[in-house]
Amino acid sequence: MLPFSRVTVIGLGLIGSSIARAVRQHMPSVRVTGFDADPSVRETAVRIDLCDDVADTAGTAVIDADLVVLCVPVGAMGVVAAEIAADLPADAILSDVGSCKESVIEAVRAALPEAVFVPAHPVAGTENSGPEAGFASLFHHRWCIVTPPEGTPGIAIERVLEFWRRLGAEVETMEPAHHDRVLAVTSHLPHLIAYTIVGTASDLEEVTASEVIKYSAGGFRDFTRIAASDPTMWRDVFLANREAVLDMLQRFSEDLTALQRAIRWGKGDELFDLFSRTRAVRRSVIDSGQDDARPDFGRSHD
Amino acid sequence: MLPFSRVTVIGLGLIGSSIARAVRQHMPSVRVTGFDADPSVRETAVRIDLCDDVADTAGTAVIDADLVVLCVPVGAMGVVAAEIAADLPADAILSDVGSCKESVIEAVRAALPEAVFVPAHPVAGTENSGPEAGFASLFHHRWCIVTPPEGTPGIAIERVLEFWRRLGAEVETMEPAHHDRVLAVTSHLPHLIAYTIVGTASDLEEVTASEVIKYSAGGFRDFTRIAASDPTMWRDVFLANREAVLDMLQRFSEDLTALQRAIRWGKGDELFDLFSRTRAVRRSVIDSGQDDARPDFGRSHD
Numbered sequence: 368m369l370p371f372s373r374v375t376v377i378g379l380g381l382i383g384s385s386i387a388r389a390v391r392q393h394m395p396s397v398r399v400t401g402f403d404a405d406p407s408v409r410e411t412a413v414r415i416d417l418c419d420d421v422a423d424t425a426g427t428a429v430i431d432a433d434l435v436v437l438c439v440p441v442g443a444m445g446v447v448a449a450e451i452a453a454d455l456p457a458d459a460i461l462s463d464v465g466s467c468k469e470s471v472i473e474a475v476r477a478a479l480p481e482a483v484f485v486p487a488h489p490v491a492g493t494e495n496s497g498p499e500a501g502f503a504s505l506f507h508h509r510w511c512i513v514t515p516p517e518g519t520p521g522i523a524i525e526r527v528l529e530f531w532r533r534l535g536a537e538v539e540t541m542e543p544a545h546h547d548r549v550l551a552v553t554s555h556l557p558h559l560i561a562y563t564i565v566g567t568a569s570d571l572e573e574v575t576a577s578e579v580i581k582y583s584a585g586g587f588r589d590f591t592r593i594a595a596s597d598p599t600m601w602r603d604v605f606l607a608n609r610e611a612v613l614d615m616l617q618r619f620s621e622d623l624t625a626l627q628r629a630i631r632w633g634k635g636d637e638l639f640d641l642f643s644r645t646r647a648v649r650r651s652v653i654d655s656g657q658d659d660a661r662p663d664f665g666r667s668h669d
Numbered sequence: 670m671l672p673f674s675r676v677t678v679i680g681l682g683l684i685g686s687s688i689a690r691a692v693r694q695h696m697p698s699v700r701v702t703g704f705d706a707d708p709s710v711r712e713t714a715v716r717i718d719l720c721d722d723v724a725d726t727a728g729t730a731v732i733d734a735d736l737v738v739l740c741v742p743v744g745a746m747g748v749v750a751a752e753i754a755a756d757l758p759a760d761a762i763l764s765d766v767g768s769c770k771e772s773v774i775e776a777v778r779a780a781l782p783e784a785v786f787v788p789a790h791p792v793a794g795t796e797n798s799g800p801e802a803g804f805a806s807l808f809h810h811r812w813c814i815v816t817p818p819e820g821t822p823g824i825a826i827e828r829v830l831e832f833w834r835r836l837g838a839e840v841e842t843m844e845p846a847h848h849d850r851v852l853a854v855t856s857h858l859p860h861l862i863a864y865t866i867v868g869t870a871s872d873l874e875e876v877t878a879s880e881v882i883k884y885s886a887g888g889f890r891d892f893t894r895i896a897a898s899d900p901t902m903w904r905d906v907f908l909a910n911r912e913a914v915l916d917m918l919q920r921f922s923e924d925l926t927a928l929q930r931a932i933r934w935g936k937g938d939e940l941f942d943l944f945s946r947t948r949a950v951r952r953s954v955i956d957s958g959q960d961d962a963r964p965d966f967g968r969s970h971d
Contacts, residue, residue: 466887490887493964494951504970509886539883549880552870554887560862561888563928565947567921568854578851580953581841584811585768585792585856586863586895588960593888595951598944605932605940616929619869620922626865627918630907638907642900645867649796649897651882658890662795664966668806 369394370529371460375432377425377447379403379412380597381492382464383438384501387417389534392503402428403498404439411498426454434530436487437463437475442603445474452479460523462487462530466550466600467608468514468543476516483520485527487513488546489536490554494595507535508656514543551611556619558601559612561593671696672831673762677734679727679749681705681714682899683794684766685740686803689719691836694805704730705800706741713800728756736832738789739765739777744905747776754781762825764789764832768852768902769910770816770845778818785822787829789815790848791838792856796897809837810958816845853913858921860903861914863895 374390376383379401387399401418402425403409412421422428429435429451439447444463455461461484465471468486475484491509493500511531515524528538541549568579568587579587605612629637653660676692678685681703689701703720704727705711714723724730731737731753741749746765757763763786767773770788777786793811795802813833817826830840843851870881870889881889907914931939955962 490884492887495964500964502970507970510884512884545875549876549884550887552873552876553881553884553889556869557866557888557892559928560866560892560925562944562947563925564859564862564921565950566943567858567917567924569946569950570924571854571920573847574851574854576950576953579855580950580957580959582792582812582814582851582855583954583957583959585794585852586859587855588954589891589895590859590862591947591951591954591960592966593891594944594947596944596948598941598948601944602937602940606935606937609932609935613929613933615869616925618873619866620925622869622872623862623865623918623922626861627915630911630918631915633908633911635904635908638904639900641868642864642896642898642903644871645864645893645896646898646900648867648871648878648882649893651878652885652890652893655882655885657882657885658893659968662797662802664894664968666961666966668804668809 369397370526370533371397371434373398373400373432373434375400375402375428375435376418376438377402377428377435377451378438379408379417379498380438381496381500382489383436384412384417384498385503385505386436386438386464386534388501388503389506393533393535400428400432408498415499417498425450429459430454430456432456432459435459435461437461437465440600440603441465441467441471441607444471445478448475448478455479455482457481459483460485460526462527464489466554466604468546470607472514472516472543483523485513485515485519485523486543487511487527487531488550489531490550492596494592496597504535506531509536511536511538512546513538513540514546515540516543547608547611551608551615555604555608555612556615558593558596559605559616560619561590562601564590565594671699672828672835673699673736675700675702675734675736677702677704677730677737678720678740679704679730679737679753680740681710681719681800682740683798683802684791685738686714686719686800687805687807688738688740688766688836690803690805691808695835695837702730702734710800717801719800727752731761732756732758734758734761737761737763739763739767742902742905743767743769743773743909746773747780750777750780757781757784759783761785762787762828764829766791768856768906770848772909774818774845785825787815787817787821787825788845789813789829789833790852791833792852794898796894798899806837808833811838813838813840814848815840815842816848817842818845849910849913853910853917857906857910857914858917860895860898861907861918862921863892864903866892867896
């Protein structure tokens with residue numbers, strides 16, 4: 368039994384277009400309708416045959432759906448929820464893919480207090496954006512965290528979990544507030560740090576921008592990948608998950624200051640101890656199947 | 670004309686063993702002698718047939734060489750230089766692969782004031798260590814920076830440059846002090862930040878270590894790769910390039926504080942502007958051939 372038969376995806380960027388492709392691959396009998404606020408994205412979606420149907424408005428996109436997935440930046444979730452309010456079928460399940468959940472739940476509830484809303488967050492992505500960046504296998508073996516607010520009917524939660532399982536994801540449920548703390552450290556803080564260091568490196572006077580690029584294989588290039596992620600999406604994430612991000616940032620800054628002090632005072636043992644500990648974390652990431660074991664992410668050296 | 674005919678590699682870790690392999694591949698007539706202070710590494714080198722000869726002491730390893738390349742942690746360069754002092758042929762050229770140059774030049778000069786020393790730094794590597802982690806193509810299309818101190822004979826510099834060209838690298842010469850500033854930002858600071866964030870994430874009380882691992886695909890896993898680099902090597906780099914690293918760290922901290930403030934006060938435009946700027950840096954890194962253009966470093970999603 369398929370969990371849904373008519374899925375609407377609002378927002379056809381990397382994640383939305385990957386969902387559309389994955390549904391067509393894994394559940395080919397499901398009808399997929401898409402909508403994007405940007406007319407050029409809608410045109411591209413039609414041209415590359417992303418969905419069975421691309422609607423002209425958010426309202427018409429949801430009119431016949433049994434699942435609606437909001438795949439827009441978290442700061443736009445409330446606006447989009449309001450746009451579909453008049454047309455969302457009463458028995459449809461509403462979901463989303465936002466990287467933070469408390470603020471999204473609040474925004475969607477304000478616009479659609481009666482809707483059955485099952486928030487979800489597939490922890491997957493690449494640094495590319497837009498309808499042509501998506502691919503059907505993006506969610507394979509990645510975690511999708513579902514964060515149902517209290518009172519969400521169990522059957523609705525189970526259907527959304529099953530939807531993500533069908534797309535190849537592992538699923539987990541979590542309290543929205545805890546989700547936002549966990550992702551602040553595993554995703555939001557790393558992005559913030561990467562954006563910062565790439566900015567710092569670009570602003571030096573004595574080291575030219577071309578030198579920074581040229582010698583980036585020493586480590587810097589890894590950070591540029593994350594710092595190439597969608598600017599609108601990430602601006603919204605930091606503003607929406609502000610408290611958790613600032614708290615993690617505070618801890619990071621304290622640890623960085625301690626390391627700075629160890630370097631200044633030549634405390635090699637402290638450095639060595641930390642660097643040995645972090646090496647073990649890498650092994651766990653690989654053992655858990657969350658990264659490629661091949662050196663250098665499997666980058667080609669030929 | 671081959672630049673050298675008898676090459677000795679002291680230190681058979683990732684870089685040293687890659688040089689041995691690359692010489693054998695690109696200059697098969699050259700005799701390669703290896704030495705490592707660790708007897709088990711020497712045994713492995715013999716077992717995997719890494720060199721033509723594995724010596725029992727650093728002195729015997731260099732006795733017949735026309736090029737000696739020191740591939741040990743930067744903090745050990747002076748010690749190794751002293752160990753080979755009695756046996757280094759007067760016409761041999763001495764080189765190294767250290768990630769910082771001023772301190773290495775000082776240490777080698779103190780031990781070997783008469784040697785012709787042409788310091789070099791191939792900007793290449795992976796997170797793996799040891800004689801079995803190396804591979805012959807590691808230096809292909811990567812930069813090797815040669816930092817000859819004033820007074821180094823031009824012919825010696827040219828021979829070392831040609832050696833690296835033969836291994837597939839692009840070559841560049843640079844003042845040692847400038848090298849140390851450039852690498853502080855493109856390599857040392859990124860490693861320091863990665864080590865810190867992986868440490869911070871492992872130390873949280875409310876988010877468990879297993880959650881950090883499980884949801885690491887949101888960005889954190891990229892940092893764990895860099896933070897898995899060799900602890901001894903990196904301890905030495907931070908202590909040896911202390912001033913440049915602390916200076917870059919200071920700039921980074923200022924920029925991070927500015928971003929922290931932008932988040933706290935909800936200044937979305939500031940965030941968006943930075944995030945757009947950093948995206949352009951990524952494009953330059955790819956256009957310059959210093960990283961894989963495939964999304965997510967070309968990681969497999971199947």
